[in-house]
Amino acid sequence: MRLLTVLLLAAATGSLAGFLHSQWNTTGIREQFRPINPGSVTNLIGQLEAEEKEVVDGPIAVVVGSTEYDFGTMERRGVRSHTFVVRNDGTEPLTLTKGETTCKCTLSSLASDKILPGKSVEVRLEWTAREVGPTLQFQQTADVITNDPNNRLIQLVIKGNIIQSVMPKPESLTMNGLSSGEGITVKGKVFSYKETSEPLEIVEIEFLDETPEDLIDIELAALTREQVEQEPRAFSGQELTVHLKPGLPPGPFSFPVRLTTNLPDAPKVDVFLNGSVDADISIFGKGFRVSREEGSQHIGTLDLKTVSSAEGLETSINLVVKGAYREMVEFKVKEVDPASHLQISLGEPMSIGNGKTIHHRLSIKIAPDAKQINRRGGNLGTPARILLETSHPFLKEVSIEVLVSVAR
DSSP, X not given: OHHHHHHHHHHXXXXXXXXXXXXXXXXXXXXXXXXXXXXXXXXXXXXXXXXXXXXXXXXXXXXXXOSEEEEEXXXXXXXXXXXXXXXXXXXXXXXXXXXXXXXXXXXXXXXXXXXXXXXEEEEEEEEEOOSOSSEEEEEEEEEEEEOOTTOOEEEEEEEEEEEOSEEEESSXXXXXXXXXXXXXXXXXXXXEOSOOSSOOOEEEEEXXXXXXXXXXXXXXXXXXXXXXXXXXXXXXXXXXXXXEOSOOOSEEEEEEEEEEESOSSSOEEEEEEEEEEEOXXXXXXXXEEEEEEETTEEEEEEEEEEEETTTOEEEEEEEEEOSTTTTTOOEEEEEEETTTTOEEXXXXXXXXXXXXXXXXXXXXXXXXXXXXXXXXXXXXXXXXXXXXXXXXXXXXXXEEEEEEEEEO
């Protein structure tokens, strides 16, 4: 239609210019009119034709609505999802492929990876709010790769605020300096900061990861009004009494415990039991340089260096026992290698520090004129060994690796 209008306008303009030119020449008026260039009219017509016929070949990816979704607020550990719609406004099929996502956002499904011209497909995005409250901004992304040459990458964004209506105080219950034979009782609280028709209750306790459920007992009790009023903005709460039984191996520990509440919007909260267990048996002495525990065995290394066969050697180390079983622990020599060179004896136990620790002296003797040996490990021979048996209920053996050479 526009093309026809231009043609008529050009013809009319030409006729009018010719008429005026002839009229003004006959009246003697010397007005100069620049004649219309036929080429410019042709260019204009071509441009309009191109505009009217402008149709892009190939797929065109269009996200219906917006590439961003603001979910407002949600509870920590809550799971949400949103469905975006991608439409193909092109002339050829549009393909979609899952790209990279941030660690807190999952592109859970594509209804179809190929969209015909004029058709649409749903792209579902799911996320879990894991940040710690009370209020934090949350923004994560997911990429969708397309075959649209002008829009190869569609980045979908979800954002909002995360709140936590139920929180433990403290979040971690700490128990340091324990003995393998000792238990401990600690207390904590869980508060609800959301006003609800029912007070906070804990309906399930779940021990996560490798938490030793058989060594942990948890008692629950509703907080009194006076206890709740001591926590700002709290409406109700529960008291946790955690009993940790004896039997944990030496070393640090961190046990996560998940509590399920009766609140529909804030159903779960985690409490961590952190601490460390000290070894009940320690070894001290000149040349003793390594000490650790593996399972029911205490392992150490004693370096006696090079001993003169003419002089021999007499030395000792101390086995120090503490904890609830210190009074009952006894040691007995179980194995010596080589027995031809190492003479082992145990002294009487001595109480130190008002009975807090018991010391057992382990004497080691290499007699003069002993044969030459090399037991220093690696290319220098297998290390010698002293194996002691104990009456400790958890640490059954003490294994001491001895590095020694006997030379002239």
